[in-house]
Amino acid sequence: MxxxxxxxxxxxxxxxxxxxxxxxxxxxxxxxxxxxxxxxxxxxxxxxxxxxxxxxxxxxxxxxxxxxxxxxxxxxxxxxxxxxxxxxxxxxxxxxxxxxxxxxxxxxxxxxxxxxxxxxVLAIAMTEPGTGSDLGGVKTRAVEMDDHWVLNGSKTYISNGILAGLVIVAARTGDGHEIGLFLVEDGMEGFSRGRRLKKMGLQSQDTAELFFDNVKVPKTNVLGDPRRGFKSMMMNLAEERIMGALGFMARAEHAFGLTMEYIMDRRAFGRPIGTFQNSRFKMASMRTELDAGWALTDHLVREHLKGELSAEMAAEAKLFTSEVEGRVVDECVQLHGGAGYMDEYEISRLYSDARISRIYAGTSEIMREIIGRGLGLDERGRN
Ligand SMILES: Cc1cc2nc3c(=O)[nH]c(=O)nc-3n(C[C@H](O)[C@H](O)[C@H](O)COP(=O)(O)OP(=O)(O)OC[C@H]3O[C@@H](n4cnc5c(N)ncnc54)[C@H](O)[C@@H]3O)c2cc1C
The missing domain is CATH 1.10.540.10 (Acyl-CoA dehydrogenase/oxidase, N-terminal domain)
Structure with missing residues (x-):
C-alpha cells in the first residue's frame, strides 16, 4: 500500500x-x-x-x-x-x-x-438546460444598462442551489466566448429557484434549477471583466478538477476499506469469502489502482501548491480517479453480494453516489478532449 x-x-x-x-x-x-x-x-x-x-x-x-x-x-x-x-x-x-x-x-x-x-453558502451556475459541456453555448444573457446589468435566463443542476446565499452566474455579454460572471444574491428581484432535483445519488445534496427574470445586477456585482469570464472559468476548472479527484479517491478508498472488512467477515463454503483467489485478485487490482490514483493526485497537488498545475494534468487526474472510483465501487458491490444492493449497506450508496463523478465538472469525454488537444491532436493536426 x-x-x-x-x-x-x-x-x-x-x-x-x-x-x-x-x-x-x-x-x-x-x-x-x-x-x-x-x-x-x-x-x-x-x-x-x-x-x-x-x-x-x-x-x-x-x-x-x-x-x-x-x-x-x-x-x-x-x-x-x-x-x-x-x-x-x-x-x-x-x-x-x-x-x-x-x-x-x-x-x-x-x-x-x-x-x-x-x-x-456559495454556488456557481454555468450549466443550462441547453448546454453543459459546451460552456461557450451559454444562453443566459446579461445586458448592460447605466449602473447595472439585466440578467435573463435559466440554469440547471446547480449544486448548493437551494441553500446558496450567493451564486456566481455565467451569462453571455456578447458574441462567441464573451461571457461575464455576475454575483447574484438571494433575494434579488427576479431571481428564483426551481425544485430541488431528485437524483440517482448524492441524496443530501441540494441540486436545483435557478431562474433569472430581468434581474438587475448592480455593476458593483460584476466579477472581473464582464467579457472575459470564460477564461476565468477555464482557469479555475483546474483547481475544481483536482479537488474533485480527491473526493473520488476518498470515496473509493472508503469503499475498499468497507469491503475488506466485509469479505473477512462473510463466509461461504466454510471460509471467509476474502480467502478465495478471486477475491484476493480483485482486492489486489483495486489496491493497485487506488495507489496509482493517490500517487497521481498527490503529485499534482504538489504541482498545484507551486502554482504549476496545468489544465491537461488536472483533466488527467479527474479522468483517472473518477474512472477508478467507478470501477472500485462496482467491484465492491459485487464482493458484497446481495447485501451490496441493499440501501442499508454503505456500499450501495457509494455506488450510486459515484456515477456522477464521471459526468460533472466536465465529463470523461471532455477530459479526454482536453488531454488529447494538449497532445496537439485537434482538428488542425499536430503543431
Ligand atoms: C449532481 C450534479 C451537480 C452539478 N453541479 C453543477 C454546478 O454546481 N454548477 C454547474 O454549472 N453545473 C453543474 N452540473 C452540471 C454538469 O457539470 C454537467 O451536467 C456536465 O458538465 C455535462 O453537461 P451536460 O449535462 O449538458 O451533458 P452534455 O454536454 O449534453 O453531454 C452529453 C454527452 O455527450 C458527450 N459530449 C459532449 N460534448 C462532447 C464532445 N465534444 N466530444 C465527445 N463527447 C461529448 C458528453 O461527454 C456526454 O457523454 C451538475 C450536474 C449534476 C448532475
Missing amino acids: LKRTIYDEEHEMFRRTVRKWAEAEVFPHAEEWREAGCVSREVWKKAGEQGFLCMYADEKYGGLGLDDFRYDMILAEEINPKEPGFFIGLHNRIVGPYLHKMGTEDQKARYMPGIVSGEI
Missing part, C-alpha cells in the same frame, strides 16, 4: 480535529439530510465556527490567511466518504477562490465575512 507523504504533522493534527468534529456534527445527521434532500444551514455555520470555511480568506474578513490546499484535501477525505452531499469543497475550493482572487475590495468586504462564517 502506498505511503502518502503529502501531509506533515500539522495536517494530521487538523485531520484529527476534523474527524472528531464530523463524527459529532455531520455524520449523525446523514440519514435526516438524505430524507430532507439537503444538509442543514446549521452545519455550514458550525463549519464556519470551526474555521473550516475558506481558510485562505484574509484575517480582516474572519479567515485565517492560510492558503494551503492540503487542509481542504483533509476536509474532503474525512467528510466526503460518509456525507458526500455536504459540498464544503465546492464552497471552499471551487467557488470561494473566484471571489478571493478576482473580487474587488468592496466585493470581498461585503461577502467574505459571511462566506467564512457559513452565513453565506
Whole structure:
C-alpha cells in the first residue's frame, strides 16, 4: 500500500480535529439530510465556527490567511466518504477562490465575512438546460444598462442551489466566448429557484434549477471583466478538477476499506469469502489502482501548491480517479453480494453516489478532449 507523504504533522493534527468534529456534527445527521434532500444551514455555520470555511480568506474578513490546499484535501477525505452531499469543497475550493482572487475590495468586504462564517453558502451556475459541456453555448444573457446589468435566463443542476446565499452566474455579454460572471444574491428581484432535483445519488445534496427574470445586477456585482469570464472559468476548472479527484479517491478508498472488512467477515463454503483467489485478485487490482490514483493526485497537488498545475494534468487526474472510483465501487458491490444492493449497506450508496463523478465538472469525454488537444491532436493536426 502506498505511503502518502503529502501531509506533515500539522495536517494530521487538523485531520484529527476534523474527524472528531464530523463524527459529532455531520455524520449523525446523514440519514435526516438524505430524507430532507439537503444538509442543514446549521452545519455550514458550525463549519464556519470551526474555521473550516475558506481558510485562505484574509484575517480582516474572519479567515485565517492560510492558503494551503492540503487542509481542504483533509476536509474532503474525512467528510466526503460518509456525507458526500455536504459540498464544503465546492464552497471552499471551487467557488470561494473566484471571489478571493478576482473580487474587488468592496466585493470581498461585503461577502467574505459571511462566506467564512457559513452565513453565506456559495454556488456557481454555468450549466443550462441547453448546454453543459459546451460552456461557450451559454444562453443566459446579461445586458448592460447605466449602473447595472439585466440578467435573463435559466440554469440547471446547480449544486448548493437551494441553500446558496450567493451564486456566481455565467451569462453571455456578447458574441462567441464573451461571457461575464455576475454575483447574484438571494433575494434579488427576479431571481428564483426551481425544485430541488431528485437524483440517482448524492441524496443530501441540494441540486436545483435557478431562474433569472430581468434581474438587475448592480455593476458593483460584476466579477472581473464582464467579457472575459470564460477564461476565468477555464482557469479555475483546474483547481475544481483536482479537488474533485480527491473526493473520488476518498470515496473509493472508503469503499475498499468497507469491503475488506466485509469479505473477512462473510463466509461461504466454510471460509471467509476474502480467502478465495478471486477475491484476493480483485482486492489486489483495486489496491493497485487506488495507489496509482493517490500517487497521481498527490503529485499534482504538489504541482498545484507551486502554482504549476496545468489544465491537461488536472483533466488527467479527474479522468483517472473518477474512472477508478467507478470501477472500485462496482467491484465492491459485487464482493458484497446481495447485501451490496441493499440501501442499508454503505456500499450501495457509494455506488450510486459515484456515477456522477464521471459526468460533472466536465465529463470523461471532455477530459479526454482536453488531454488529447494538449497532445496537439485537434482538428488542425499536430503543431
Ligand atoms: C449532481 C450534479 C451537480 C452539478 N453541479 C453543477 C454546478 O454546481 N454548477 C454547474 O454549472 N453545473 C453543474 N452540473 C452540471 C454538469 O457539470 C454537467 O451536467 C456536465 O458538465 C455535462 O453537461 P451536460 O449535462 O449538458 O451533458 P452534455 O454536454 O449534453 O453531454 C452529453 C454527452 O455527450 C458527450 N459530449 C459532449 N460534448 C462532447 C464532445 N465534444 N466530444 C465527445 N463527447 C461529448 C458528453 O461527454 C456526454 O457523454 C451538475 C450536474 C449534476 C448532475
